[in-house]
Amino acid sequence: KAGVTQTPRYLIKTRGQQVTLSCSPISGHRSVSWYQQTPGQGLQFLFEYFSETQRNKGNFPGRFSGRQFSNSRSEMNVSTLELGDSALYLCASSLSLRETQYFGPGTRLLVL
Amino acid sequence: AQSVTQPDIHITVSEGASLELRCNYSYGATPYLFWYVQSPGQGLQLLLKYFSGDTLVQGIKGFEAEFKRSQSSFNLRKPSVHWSDAAEYFCAVGPPLTGNTPLVFGKGTRLSVIA
Numbered sequence: 497k498a499g500v501t502q503t504p505r506y507l508i509k510t511r512g513q514q515v516t517l518s519c520s521p522i523s524g525h526r527s528v529s530w531y532q533q534t535p536g537q538g539l540q541f542l543f544e545y546f547s548e549t550q551r552n553k554g555n556f557p558g559r560f561s562g563r564q565f566s567n568s569r570s571e572m573n574v575s576t577l578e579l580g581d582s583a584l585y586l587c588a589s590s591l592s593l594r595e596t597q598y599f600g601p602g603t604r605l606l607v608l
Numbered sequence: 609a610q611s612v613t614q615p616d617i618h619i620t621v622s623e624g625a626s627l628e629l630r631c632n633y634s635y636g637a638t639p640y641l642f643w644y645v646q647s648p649g650q651g652l653q654l655l656l657k658y659f660s661g662d663t664l665v666q667g668i669k670g671f672e673a674e675f676k677r678s679q680s681s682f683n684l685r686k687p688s689v690h691w692s693d694a695a696e697y698f699c700a701v702g703p704p705l706t707g708n709t710p711l712v713f714g715k716g717t718r719l720s721v722i723a
């Protein structure tokens with residue numbers, strides 16, 4: 497069974513731009529969570545989706561948003577990029593809420 | 609609030625030596641507990657998990673972890689480390705099925721392996 501896939505793997509943007517990251521969960525998984533990983537802050541929870549509904553949201557500004565589609569694929573969007581948004585963005589999928597999460601390889605975003 | 613502490617930021621061990629990575633958590637009830645490993649530039653790979661039952665859990669790559677409720681700990685162990693084990697290790701806690709809070713991760717412990 498294929499694992500979690502994330503596209504693109506690498507991205508370079510400039511301040512003020514916006515970006516959309518995509519995550520395809522493991523087949524049959526209905527829950528998708530997003531995390532931001534930086535050397536200073538570690539792994540921080542962004543949001544969690546299940547059945548196209550956001551179930552939890554982390555402590556991030558409104559510039560960070562996401563959605564989940566009927567096929568469980570998810571996207572996250574960051575508008576008005578700031579230098580501090582440079583990070584590895586990880587997506588994880590699970591069969592359902594509170595089930596074991598399996599992570600994708602991440603999208604590394606660099607904001608210049 | 610839930611929290612996870614990994615006291616050791618960086619550990620260096622010799623190949624073939626034993627390893628123990630510490631994890632302490634703060635949680636209102638007995639949480640679900642996980643250890644993940646991350647190689648440079650990669651995502652997180654699940655090593656093992658504890659939901660209930662036997663407090664000593666076996667994982668992949670020869671790792672095991674022991675849940676100690678009285679100490680709020682979930683330490684990861686391996687009897688003999690291989691050079692390929694060099695990576696960053698993350699402990700995480702999540703709510704049981706009745707909870708509605710996301711996973712909380714520790715800051716990670718970077719493991720270096722020397723010959």
